Amino acid sequence: MRAVWCGFALGVVWLQQQASLPGWFGLLGLWVFIGALIVIACTCFRRRGAWTIRAGWCAVFCAAGCVGFGYASWRAQTRLAFELPHAWEGRDIVVIGSIKGLPTRSADGARFLFSIESADAPVERFPRALQLSWIADDMPPPALEPGSRWRLNVRLKRPHGNANWGVRDSEAALLARDVRATGYVSAPLQAVRLRGMANGVGVMIDRWRWAIRERIATVLGDAPHYGIVVALAIGAQDAVSTADWLLMRRTGTSHLVAISGLHIGFVAGLAGWLMGALWRRSFFIGRSWPLLTPAQKVAIASGALFAAFHAALAGFNVPAQRSLWMACVVALAYVGGRRTAPSVVLAWALGLVLLVDPWAVVSAGFWLSFCAVAAILFAISSRMRVVRNDSPDPQQHEARTRSIAARCADTLRSWLSATIERIRSGARVQFAVTVALAPLTVFFFSQIPLIGPVANAFAIPWVSALVTPAVIAGVALPAPLDAFAFRFAHRLLEWLASALYMLSGPAWTIWQLPQPGMWAMASAAIGIAWCLAPSGWPLRWAAPLTWLPLLAPASSAPADGTFRLTALDIGQGSSIVVETARHTLLFDAGPGPESTHAGERIVVPYLQSAGISALDTLIISHADSDHSGGAPAVLDAIAVRQLLAGLVPDNPLWNQARQAGAQTVRCAAGQHWHWDGVDFAILWPDPGPLQGKPNAHCCVLRVSAPGARRESARVHTPVEARTPMTALLAADIEAPVERTLLARDRAALRAQILLVPHHGSRTSSTEPFLDSVEPSIAVFQVGYRNRFHHPQLGVYERYRARRIELSRSDDDGAARIEADGATLSLERYRQTHRRYWMDTMAGP
Known part of the structure; x- marks a missing residue:
């Protein structure tokens, strides 16, 4: 059965890496191949030779893999068949259904899953589950109990997530939860709670979990570690605070908040x-x-x-x-x-x-x-031993007749020996887990907490033997006795957090590493098996050598005199990473907590996955939240040497940057510097006090790399590369600033790469400006179905009419451009890393 299930799992994993699902002819061919493999396996098993038996098991393994691939494909096709048509995006729809799972409440409102019973849209296969937001504008949303039935006016869109290198794929997570549309309650005052409750075992479990969470909230209120107590009780981690998550990631103890x-x-x-x-x-x-x-x-x-009951409480x-x-x-x-x-x-x-x-x-x-x-x-x-008692009976009789002191000494020695053996066994298990999970920790979180083994050595028994029993006792006890258990558990967590804070203080406790490739992961897996093999395995001392591709990866930085520009997909906002051979610049940091939390959700994880632990310069073009909101998260997580910004003097970001140790400078035209053979220059705003609205004094950056005049090998359309190779990052400038820059120095604006001004609004990208820049590639950073309707159709067509190669983040995901004197290449994330669940129909 090991071969069958492992082959099945491999087939499921392989299906989730596919850019598209196989058609019916492909599935038919797959099942024919499975039948042939079964015939081969049966033939091999009948002959009963050593090698034929092995060949038979190989055929069984391959057949199981094909079954897993076909099964996962069938499940995916069944789930993807329910979808919201493009024509119904952004339209008001009345739906009737029930609350599913546990709603998440915050100061901005509530988020919840809604199980559909009926909808007033003539869609044959309307999504069965929606992820909705109830925005708290004038009044907070009502109590959304699991299983309660509602009639809601909603406005929906297809499940479209941000697509970036090294960042969690939210579209895959939505598909796993069978969410085929997302949206918000468009008319909260017209929402009506209906009579009755939804039925089913799942609803009953959700109501139990909801009641337990309400009891904990009544007892602990806004206590700092309230979220961890909830997570240990019912497995819901949405209430865990940002400070607790940061502390646990730095100490490698994040697994403790899960009901594991x-x-x-x-x-x-x-x-x-x-x-x-x-x-x-x-x-x-x-x-x-x-x-x-x-x-x-x-x-x-x-x-x-x-165990089944506790797993149900864990969701x-x-x-x-x-x-x-x-x-x-x-x-x-x-x-x-x-x-x-x-x-x-x-x-x-x-x-x-x-x-x-x-x-x-x-x-x-x-x-x-x-x-x-x-x-x-x-x-x-690999280290199990069989302990036999070979002591003869006369010696046992003599041991029983010895003095009490001698027997007590023997008992103490036996206890000490057993304790030492337990400690050695625990250390062996901790070593195995640490070694085995280190590559996965680097792959998923781009770091190795060096103090993880030490922190877990006391955190695991502390949580398992003290905190978890206290939480379980609070769940089992009736009120008011449960309050004592929950408060005791919270006090234990406070003591644990204090100890972890002391351990996580120094910066060296976290080893930041770039996200490894598959070959590095495969090499590390071989090293793990080699290291944990039984004693006597040859050359075990050489096992750490297989980790070198993981721990000391080859540099992926651009060559001297070239640069790499990565326009992240952060929704409606802007964030661009510019890398040279030995320096990194971040131009804007995307939205913050006031919107999509893109700074901490996307920008910081991308920088960490790319192995960027420090920024030489962080440029915040202006004060609009879709450009500056994520800057605090970047300053908290990444070392920033200099902040260059178009912000008024009383903006709080200046003080936060100084407290983080960054040099602060206001950007002004005429500033320029040189990194690794690449020139950087600020073209706007002029020196002096900032006047007018923020868009009028955006920082405009020009990045220029020298190069020869050659044909450029682009992903889609070959173009001629000019000298030098230049990128123009125009932030949110509008037509008046464009005219001023044209009048000042038209030649300085010429660039092959253009970050489209103001996300393609009708107030920017004038005809004379585009004629002067004459870009080969233009990047639109826009959110999927954003409320500003960026890019405007007329502006977008203005770029297309000039045969400019376009990339828009709502359709292509993140865009990466490599620029040097010989080549200019554009990579679109959703094309090179496409998966079958990705939706790419955003563009006009």
Whole structure:
């Protein structure tokens, strides 16, 4: 079964990497191939030769992989069939349905899933679930209880997410939750709560979870670690504060806020022990139940049942599912009188998780959970020893007749020996988990917390043995007794946070690394297996050498005299990364907490995944929030040496930059500098006090690299490269500034790469300006179906009429442009990293 389930999982993983789903002819050919593999396997097994048996298992593995691929494809086609047509985007629709899951409340309103019963749109396959926002304009949204039925006026759009290198794919997460449209309640005053409640086991579980969260909120209120208590009780992590997330990431203890296998195992073990003890003592009530069914079987079945209950409270996240299926497989095997190898149990859990949710493989929790357990089993199984007692009976009789002091000394030595062995076993497990998860931590989070093993050494037992039992006691106890348990758990978390703060203080505790490629991950995986192999494995000292591609990657920086420009997909806003051989500049930081949190969600993760731990210069073009809102998040997470900005003197960003250790300078025309053979110059605004609206004094940056006159190899259309190769970042300037720049120095505006002014609004991109710049590539940074309707159709057609190669973030995702004297190349993220769930129909 290990080969079957592992092959099945490999097929599911392979399907999630595809740019498009196979058609019906492709699926038919796949099933024919599966039949041929089954015939080959049966033939090989009948011959019973050593090599033919191996060939048979290889055929079984391949057939299982094809089955997994076909199964995941069928599930994906079924789910994608329900979608919102483009024609119905942005239109008011009346829907009737019920609240699904746990709503998330904030100062701005509430977000929730809405399960559809009916809609007044003539769409054959209307989405079955919506992700909605209830915006708190004049009054807060009402209490949105799970299962409550509502009639709402909503305005929807297709599930379109930001697409960037090294950043979580939100579209995949929406598909995994079966959300095929997102939007907001467009007429809150017309919302009507309907009679009755939705039915089903899922609704009942959601209401239990909601009631527990309300009890915790009543007791703890706005306590600093309230979110962690909620996460440990019901698995909902939306209330965990930003400060707590940052602390746990820096110390490698983020897994502690999830109801993981360790917590579910604790609950299952406690429940099993209690039920077994009660079953054995049934004779006190005149029953002889152990004679009917052994107490051991009752205990393990009860443990599996309580594991299912706790996993339900956790919302059936991937670690909880993995633990539940492992407990169920072990329970079934034990009740059936069989002994099952741990690897077989893990393989069954792997297959069952992917049968339920084929999209689990796109989440970090799936890989972290299964790889951690696999590493533990591999490390322990390779060092298992059988201890035999060969002491003869006379010696045992003599030991019993020794003095009390001698027997106490023997007992103490035995206890110390057992304690040392437990510590060694725990250290071995911690080492295995640390080594196994380090490459995945780099891949998903672009860092290795160097103090992680030390922090986890006391944080894991602290949370598992003290905090989690206190939280579970609070869930089980009635009011007002639950308040004591929840407050005690919060106090324990306060003590833990204080200890973690002391550990995470120095900057060296975090090792920032760029996101590795597949070859580096494969090499590190070989090194992990090599390192954790049994004693006596040859050349184990050489295992760390396989980690060199991961820990010391080759530089991907541009060559001297060239630059790389990456326009991030941050929605409605602007953020551009400019890299030279040894320097990095960030031009604007996107929206902040007032909008989409793009600074901390996209800009910072991208910089970290690219291995950029410090910015030589951060330019904030002007004070509009879609350009400057993400700057505080960047200053908190990335070292910034200089802030160059078009901000008024009393803007709070100046003080925050100084507190972060950055030099602060107001941008003004005439400023210029030289990095690694690349020239940088500020063209606007003029020196002196800033006057007028922010768009009138935007910083305009020109980046210029020298080069020869050659043919440019572009992704789509060959063009002739000029000398020098230049990019013009125009921020939000409008027509008056464009005319001023043209009158001042028309030649200075000539550039091959243009960041379209003001996102393509009708107040910018005048004809004379475009004729003077004469770009080969123009980049529109706009949000999907943004409320400003950027880019304006007339402006967009103005660029197309000049045969300029265009990239727009709402359709192409992030854009990366490599510029030097020989080539000018444009890479669109949604084209080179396309997945079958991506929607790319934003452009006019």
